[in-house]
Structure formats: C-alpha cells, structure tokens
Amino acid sequence: MSSRRSTVIAGSLVTASFSAVMILSCTASADDQGPGSSKGGKVVDKAPAGVEPTTFLPSKISVDNSTKKTAITATVKNQGSKDSGKIQLLVVGFDGLTVKNVAGCSAIDKNSLPKGSNSGFSCPIDNLAAGKSKSYAVDATYDLTKNGKICLPVQSGDGKKTYWQQGPVPFGTNNPSPNAPATPLLLGTDNKPVAPGGETELPKTGVGRDVLPLGAAGATLVAAGAAGLWWSTRRPVGPLRPRG
Numbered sequence: 001m002s003s004r005r006s007t008v009i010a011g012s013l014v015t016a017s018f019s020a021v022m023i024l025s026c027t028a029s030a031d032d033q034g035p036g037s038s039k040g041g042k043v044v045d046k047a048p049a050g051v052e053p054t055t056f057l058p059s060k061i062s063v064d065n066s067t068k069k070t071a072i073t074a075t076v077k078n079q080g081s082k083d084s085g086k087i088q089l090l091v092v093g094f095d096g097l098t099v100k101n102v103a104g105c106s107a108i109d110k111n112s113l114p115k116g117s118n119s120g121f122s123c124p125i126d127n128l129a130a131g132k133s134k135s136y137a138v139d140a141t142y143d144l145t146k147n148g149k150i151c152l153p154v155q156s157g158d159g160k161k162t163y164w165q166q167g168p169v170p171f172g173t174n175n176p177s178p179n180a181p182a183t184p185l186l187l188g189t190d191n192k193p194v195a196p197g198g199e200t201e202l203p204k205t206g207v208g209r210d211v212l213p214l215g216a217a218g219a220t221l222v223a224a225g226a227a228g229l230w231w232s233t234r235r236p237v238g239p240l241r242p243r244g
C-alpha cells in the first residue's frame with residue numbers, strides 16, 4: 001500500500017493568505033481553552049444520508065513562551081441523524097505550528113504530508129453515532145516568530161472523500177507578549193509574529209506563499225483564504241497504522 005497519499009489545500013477564490021496556528025502548552029489545559037468553534041469549516045464532499053460530521057477547535061489557546069508548547073482539544077461530532085460508519089479525522093500543522101502528538105492517533109508519514117505542511121496525524125474512528133462526539137488531546141509546539149496554521153479534515157474511512165474540513169484556520173494575536181510567561185492566541189486571528197529579541201514584525205501575506213496545488217481531477221490552482229478548504233486526494237490509503 002503506497003504511503004504517497006496526497007493532501008491538498010483549496011480555498012475560496014479569495015487572494016488573502018491563510019494563517020493558522022494550533023499549539024499545546026504544558027501549562028495549558030482543555031478547561032482553559034474556552035468554548036469550541038467550527039469557524040473556518042466547510043462541507044467538501046457529500047456525506048452519506050443522515051451523516052453530518054463537524055469539527056471544533058477551542059476559541060482560545062495559550063503558548064508557553066519558554067517551551068513553545070501549548071495544549072489544544074480537537075473535537076469531531078456527528079450532528080446527523082444516522083451513525084457515521086468508519087471515518088477518520090486528520091490533524092495537520094503548517095509553518096509555525098508543529099503537531100507533536102495526538103492521543104490515540106498515528107503519525108502521517110513525511111512523504112504523505114500535504115505540500116507545505118510540517119506534521120500531521122490520522123485518527124481512525126470505527127463509528128460515530130448520531131449526535132455523539134469524540135475529542136482528541138493534541139500536543140504541539142508553536143514558534144511565535146512565525147505564522148502558523150491548522151487543518152482538521154474529516155474523511156471517509158478509506159480516505160477517498162472529505163466530508164468536512166476546518167481550516168486551514170488561524171490562531172494568533174495582534175499583541176504578542178514575548179516577555180510574559182505565556183502568549184494567548186485566538187481562533188480566527190492572524191498572528192503578528194514575535195521576532196528574536198522581543199521585537200515584532202507584520203505577518204507575511206500573499207497568494208504564492210500559502211497556495212497548494214489541487215490534486216483532484218482537473219482542479220485549478222486557487223488561493224486559500226482563512227476559511228479555505230484542504231482535502232486529501234493522493235491515492236487514499238485508509239486509516240494509518242502506528243509505526244513500530
């Protein structure tokens with residue numbers, strides 16, 4: 001089975017760049033993250049009748065300025081009226097965000113990551129009953145000198161279809177605090193990077209920087225906005241198995 005699974009990022013035809021950061025801190029906990037939000041999420045492929053997967057990210061996270069770590073909860077919910085059957089949640093980081101671990105999930109092989117991403121995990125789910133949800137503890141690091149992004153696609157068990165995708169969606173702050181113990185980041189806010197020495201610089205933007213090619217049949221190159229879509233279209237390999 002080939003590990004060359006392709007994941008692609010698409011977006012609305014908006015020429016704005018997307019910037020998203022998801023990070024886990026040793027000092028942060030799920031209780032500190034505030035209410036969950038599906039901001040930046042969209043339906044991609046039509047799910048089976050009665051199945052309606054959605055994902056949620058915390059509205060606020062906190063980055064430990066000394067360790068660059070943070071804690072976050074990624075949640076997938078079936079808001080439909082029927083059981084989902086086998087599906088999988090992917091958790092993928094970009095730029096300043098590096099996903100280190102997702103509890104109960106398997107690391108995506110480096111060669112199978114989407115272009116432009118630096119890390120990712122696959123979380124197979126045998127079945128998600130109607131109205132039920134499943135949450136995952138995500139460990140990550142965030143480099144505050146950069147922007148960062150996170151993407152949560154929900155796919156069919158074989159990876160051939162993406163029923164829902166949240167992101168790439170930004171976590172960030174316009175008021176970095178390099179000298180404080182931790183820096184709070186808000187969902188849907190572009191990050192203003194903190195430069196070495198405590199100075200700040202404006203986030204870089206532009207179409208060419210954050211656009212990934214689409215692998216879907218006949219798909220064209222588009223710019224990805226904050227509510228852009230990213231789905232997997234290399235040869236699907238189904239749920240990934242942990243490496244020994």
